[in-house]
Amino acid sequence: MNRRFNFNAGPSALPLEVLDQAQSELISYQQFGMSVMEFSHRSKEYKAIHEGAVNLLRELLQIPDDYEVLFLQGGASLQFSMVPMNFLQDGQQGNYFITGSWSQKALKEAQKVGETFTGATGEHTNFSRIPTEEELTYSDNDAYVHITSNNTIHGTQWKEFPKKADKTFIADMSSDILSRSIPIEQFGLIYAGAQKNLGPAGVTVVILKKDLLKDTPENLPTMLDYRTHVEKSSLYNTPPSFSIYMLSLVLKWTKKYGGIQAIEEWNKQKANLLYHTIDASKGFYTGIADKDSRSSMNVTFILPEKQLEELFLKEAEEEGFVGLKGHRSIGGCRASIYNAVPLESVEALCDFMNTFHQKHNI
The missing domain is CATH 3.90.1150.10 (Aspartate Aminotransferase, domain 1)
Structure with a gap:
């Protein structure tokens, strides 16, 4: 079989070893006589896959115990709405550092929910660079500060993440999660669509500091409330089980190679x-x-x-x-x-x- 040189931005290349293993297990997972796609998400077989993926992600990224790890649906685009709905309170504002198209879209969704503030923007340079620390502006009313760690369209990336001790930072890391060491403790929440480095499209990883949930509004739609997914270990409804299975294989591949x-x-x-x-x-x-x-x-x-x-x-x-x-x-x-x-x-x-x-x- 001739494999092409795959440089797609997403969905993107998957490790050949992972594809080979998934192919070998497609019809009968570990000789169980059923595909992962046929398992009940309440079964012990699927539960082992799900919990194994959570634990391995924790290990690889060194996620502290005071953070939750969730597997959600809707891509990073749904997180653009969930973040302000859960954390943007009256009298506060979401502070967005705009470094490209995806952070612009995140800001647009937040503006539908509450007050926002643009603490930095690279529009004047056509997003050709990441702003310096001196160009970042904060406000006393910041509920959180949102960044996009890597910008797939313009090809820029935060080499050093912004720091401010009294601020809650939230990051869309869809296109560079798992590619480098991440100081998890600097962030209140990290989210990432899987289809770049984690696996196929269909599952979104959310890494959430537990303390952030204490002020979540009570009137949120059930599926848009992070507490729903925390309380049910991402199993409130049927999860994207095959995507999570594939994610687990990618994590094992990552560990295998160092x-x-x-x-x-x-x-x-x-x-x-x-x-x-x-x-x-x-x-x-x-x-x-x-x-x-x-x-x-x-x-x-x-x-x-x-x-x-x-x-x-x-x-x-x-x-x-x-x-x-x-x-x-x-x-x-x-x-x-x-x-x-x-x-x-x-x-x-x-x-x-x-x-x-x-x-x-x-």
């Missing part, structure tokens, strides 16, 4: 190789993000001419490279090099880029 520390070094190696290829081209390829804000997950770049860019994407697809077209909102090219993208794929892309440069240098 855990977060090893994965982080691997990701740095891939990103450095690709950015070196861009920079060494001396302007044939130009990175979109400022160098000190470059993402290790989403590498964005442009070519000198639109016609040349289209030819690049056409020839790349013919050579088996998938997902290199930039987001429709900014164009250009983008290579998403999440955890499951092997180094060999990045090396192959760099070879193709160098060859294309030599053929079409202007």
